[in-house]
Amino acid sequence: MVQTVKTHEIDKVEGGNILSPLGFQSGGVHSGLRYRKKDFGLLMSDTPASVAAVYTQSHFQAPPLKVTQEGIEKSGKIQGVVINSAVANACTGKEGLENAYKMREMIAKRFGLPEEYIAVASTGVIGEQLPMEKIFYGCETVELSREGAHDFQKSILTTDTCEKSACYQTKIDGKTVTIGGAAKGSGMIHPNMATMLGFITTDATIETEALQTALSQSIEKSFNQITVDGETSTNDMVLTMANGSVEHDPLTENHPDWEKFQVALQLVCEDLAKQVARDGEGATKLIEVNVKGASTNEEARIIAKKVVGSSLVKTAMYGLDANWGRIVGAIGHSDATVDPNGCDIYIEDQLVFSDGTPCPFSEEQATEDMSNAEVKIDIRLHEGEGKGTAWGCDLTYDYVKINASYRT
Amino acid sequence: MVQTVKTHEIDKVEGGNILSPLGFQSGGVHSGLRYRKKDFGLLMSDTPASVAAVYTQSHFQAPPLKVTQEGIEKSGKIQGVVINSAVANACTGKEGLENAYKMREMIAKRFGLPEEYIAVASTGVIGEQLPMEKIFYGCETVELSREGAHDFQKSILTTDTCEKSACYQTKIDGKTVTIGGAAKGSGMIHPNMATMLGFITTDATIETEALQTALSQSIEKSFNQITVDGETSTNDMVLTMANGSVEHDPLTENHPDWEKFQVALQLVCEDLAKQVARDGEGATKLIEVNVKGASTNEEARIIAKKVVGSSLVKTAMYGLDANWGRIVGAIGHSDATVDPNGCDIYIEDQLVFSDGTPCPFSEEQATEDMSNAEVKIDIRLHEGEGKGTAWGCDLTYDYVKINASYRT
Numbered sequence: 001m002v003q004t005v006k007t008h009e010i011d012k013v014e015g016g017n018i019l020s021p022l023g024f025q026s027g028g029v030h031s032g033l034r035y036r037k038k039d040f041g042l043l044m045s046d047t048p049a050s051v052a053a054v055y056t057q058s059h060f061q062a063p064p065l066k067v068t069q070e071g072i073e074k075s076g077k078i079q080g081v082v083i084n085s086a087v088a089n090a091c092t093g094k095e096g097l098e099n100a101y102k103m104r105e106m107i108a109k110r111f112g113l114p115e116e117y118i119a120v121a122s123t124g125v126i127g128e129q130l131p132m133e134k135i136f137y138g139c140e141t142v143e144l145s146r147e148g149a150h151d152f153q154k155s156i157l158t159t160d161t162c163e164k165s166a167c168y169q170t171k172i173d174g175k176t177v178t179i180g181g182a183a184k185g186s187g188m189i190h191p192n193m194a195t196m197l198g199f200i201t202t203d204a205t206i207e208t209e210a211l212q213t214a215l216s217q218s219i220e221k222s223f224n225q226i227t228v229d230g231e232t233s234t235n236d237m238v239l240t241m242a243n244g245s246v247e248h249d250p251l252t253e254n255h256p257d258w259e260k261f262q263v264a265l266q267l268v269c270e271d272l273a274k275q276v277a278r279d280g281e282g283a284t285k286l287i288e289v290n291v292k293g294a295s296t297n298e299e300a301r302i303i304a305k306k307v308v309g310s311s312l313v314k315t316a317m318y319g320l321d322a323n324w325g326r327i328v329g330a331i332g333h334s335d336a337t338v339d340p341n342g343c344d345i346y347i348e349d350q351l352v353f354s355d356g357t358p359c360p361f362s363e364e365q366a367t368e369d370m371s372n373a374e375v376k377i378d379i380r381l382h383e384g385e386g387k388g389t390a391w392g393c394d395l396t397y398d399y400v401k402i403n404a405s406y407r408t
Numbered sequence: 409m410v411q412t413v414k415t416h417e418i419d420k421v422e423g424g425n426i427l428s429p430l431g432f433q434s435g436g437v438h439s440g441l442r443y444r445k446k447d448f449g450l451l452m453s454d455t456p457a458s459v460a461a462v463y464t465q466s467h468f469q470a471p472p473l474k475v476t477q478e479g480i481e482k483s484g485k486i487q488g489v490v491i492n493s494a495v496a497n498a499c500t501g502k503e504g505l506e507n508a509y510k511m512r513e514m515i516a517k518r519f520g521l522p523e524e525y526i527a528v529a530s531t532g533v534i535g536e537q538l539p540m541e542k543i544f545y546g547c548e549t550v551e552l553s554r555e556g557a558h559d560f561q562k563s564i565l566t567t568d569t570c571e572k573s574a575c576y577q578t579k580i581d582g583k584t585v586t587i588g589g590a591a592k593g594s595g596m597i598h599p600n601m602a603t604m605l606g607f608i609t610t611d612a613t614i615e616t617e618a619l620q621t622a623l624s625q626s627i628e629k630s631f632n633q634i635t636v637d638g639e640t641s642t643n644d645m646v647l648t649m650a651n652g653s654v655e656h657d658p659l660t661e662n663h664p665d666w667e668k669f670q671v672a673l674q675l676v677c678e679d680l681a682k683q684v685a686r687d688g689e690g691a692t693k694l695i696e697v698n699v700k701g702a703s704t705n706e707e708a709r710i711i712a713k714k715v716v717g718s719s720l721v722k723t724a725m726y727g728l729d730a731n732w733g734r735i736v737g738a739i740g741h742s743d744a745t746v747d748p749n750g751c752d753i754y755i756e757d758q759l760v761f762s763d764g765t766p767c768p769f770s771e772e773q774a775t776e777d778m779s780n781a782e783v784k785i786d787i788r789l790h791e792g793e794g795k796g797t798a799w800g801c802d803l804t805y806d807y808v809k810i811n812a813s814y815r816t
């Protein structure tokens with residue numbers, strides 16, 4: 001977090017969600033793509049909204065992402081996003097692309113909006129075409145309301161074990177603006193990898209370009225710093241809409257409250273990212289790795305992510321094993337500058353490794369600490385001022401079970 | 409493999425090992441570091457040998473590697489290598505470095521050799537000092553013989569389930585030269601990560617510099633292309649000795665038989681590397697990924713390694729699931745040029761994915777194919793002429809079990 005922003009300037013809104021900001025509605029229905037659960041969602045701003053988005057780095061970007069990207073580039077604004085779960089519409093070729101367009105067209109027509117104003121997202125099994133009659137049914141029956149946040153949040157889940165939402169508020173020009181978010185992730189749908197989707201709404205007044213800057217900065221320190229199993233999906237996307245329902249001087253990097261907004265957005269992203277990591281496949285706990293004293297912030301983030309992504313660290317955490325040797329191993333082969341003799345490692349409050357050699361510590365205390373739902377690993381280097389954090393989860397029998405079971 | 413070398417010019421020697429080349433002896437004893445098993449080994453050339461080595465990229469390089477590297481830089485030759493298992497002598501600070509020197513000194517004195525002529529290696533638990541009385545006992549009691557290959561091979565193992573050896577022959581200037589190798593790897597010693605060690609002997613005549621070139625080229629396509637869990641150890645090392653017992657024109661890159669030697673050395677490395685991957689922790693099978701048609705050989709190797717290292721591909725292989733979606737996912741987020749519409753994927757002989765979309769295939773046949781001890785995945789791109797291979801193993805409940813159990 002940027003240090004110049006005082007924490008009391010940003011408030012977490014307990015129980016807040018994507019509909020906490022003014023001027024948004026959403027809904028979710030069961031269209032028949034899944035057996036019983038909601039599988040079709042819609043999120044809409046009352047007015048056209050500035051938009052920012054980040055997409056998967058995968059070479060195999062799914063058709064809905066292409067359609068969304070194209071629409072945003074064309075109009076620079078959107079008003080809503082339509083999403084289905086169960087079928088990812090990825091690796092589906094020309095037919096898949098046409099189906100994503102059709103899905104967009106249906107919603108646009110129903111609400112009397114230009115097609116480019118509707119973003120499209122899908123998550124689920126890859127390599128299968130969307131059953132369009134079910135998609136049409138979803139497009140026709142989904143209803144918007146100011147109370148539809150949970151319906152929307154449920155409709156985007158795959159094998160997630162819980163809904164994920166977050167909300168923070170701050171003041172811009174003395175006026176309260178709200179940022180809300182919903183996410184899904186870390187559930188696996190055969191034969192897909194874990195898709196991560198995030199949707200963020202805000203009633204702040206900000207142009208598309210500035211919103212993109214704020215989102216990109218936030219993503220770098222949040223969604224890009226979580227890992228469940230090192231995989232990237234064809235369908236990953238985080239999309240933000242700002243509808244300007246709260247009037248204030250438009251936010252730009254020169255606005256005196258810019259940093260407050262950027263940090264509040266980052267907190268929403270971080271909150272959602274941690275919820276995704278905690279709900280990783282088969283996970284029993286959230287692991288947070290903090291690195292301080294690296295050459296640069298970027299190197300700190302690289303090291304943190306390497307440690308939290310190490311299969312050996314992950315299995316040790318599952319086994320309640322204060323196995324600093326594996327943390328050393330992961331730091332050791334990261335692509336960052338590390339002086340082995342200037343490296344301290346803490347597991348929770350205990351120093352377990354210092355200046356290149358192990359330290360005596362209480363294994364009993366460590367086991368107790370690691371039994372909690374959150375475990376912190378702190379790494380202190382002496383290379384510079386760089387710091388960074390990454391989040392992940394433990395590697396368990398259930399991860400293997402979930403992912404080794406034959407597709408049915 | 410380099411195509412200009414005809415396969416009949418290089419022969420695999422079944423049952424061959426590090427003592428198949430002329431002029432080498434070895435031995436292994438139980439020094440008390442492990443409970444019952446052999447834990448202390450010595451490999452010696454009859455005469456000073458040219459030497460080449462590659463070391464772990466970890467920032468936390470263990471003391472024995474430093475001592476070995478320093479000795480080689482000083483003398484350009486070595487005559488033997490001494491190794492202990494059970495304790496890695498890593499993260500042991502100044503005392504650890506002194507102990508590695510002492511271990512070298514003991515062997516050098518006993519055999520009347522300069523200290524720099526002895527390389528040192530250790531593998532096992534990290535962060536513990538070597539119990540030097542046991543090391544001294546090993547140094548005094550280990551005996552060399554022409555029949556000592558198995559004793560040496562056993563003494564370097566940790567939790568490996570089997571010895572690993574390989575041997576190939578080729579003709580240089582019409583004379584038969586032999587290359588033999590031993591390796592250990594993928595066993596886990598608490599709280600260490602899987603250390604990989606390889607020792608290669610040859611009776612060929614070749615200077616140190618040329619040997620290093622040949623080894624580096626071979627490593628790139630063999631040991632560097634295997635992955636069990638993406639981890640790198642503090643103690644990884646591959647060491648090659650060439651004692652010139654077979655007289656011929658010294659091998660250099662200009663020698664007409666250079667390529668035969670280089671490929672034979674690569675085959676030894678590849679053979680050992682595959683044995684290590686197959687014996688990966690908890691593994692039930694070897695997975696080989698071949699990539700053709702990439703922009704460059706390097707990109708092909710990057711893609712192959714990404715696929716074989718993917719937790720989702722590895723669990724799918726364990727679950728006998730012909731899950732091409734996960735292969736697509738892994739290719740998709742590799743740092744290489746990939747046109748998703750020009751990508752074909754084969755699981756054994758069946759085409760499962762072509763030109764960006766899935767193909768119909770027999771799931772039954774795929775399940776049968778994946779039940780074998782070796783599974784091949786072939787990936788064809790249309791970016792260029794680059795090709796590369798990587799090897800790994802499946803991810804199983806036993807991997808989690810082995811690595812999550814508390815240190816005892």
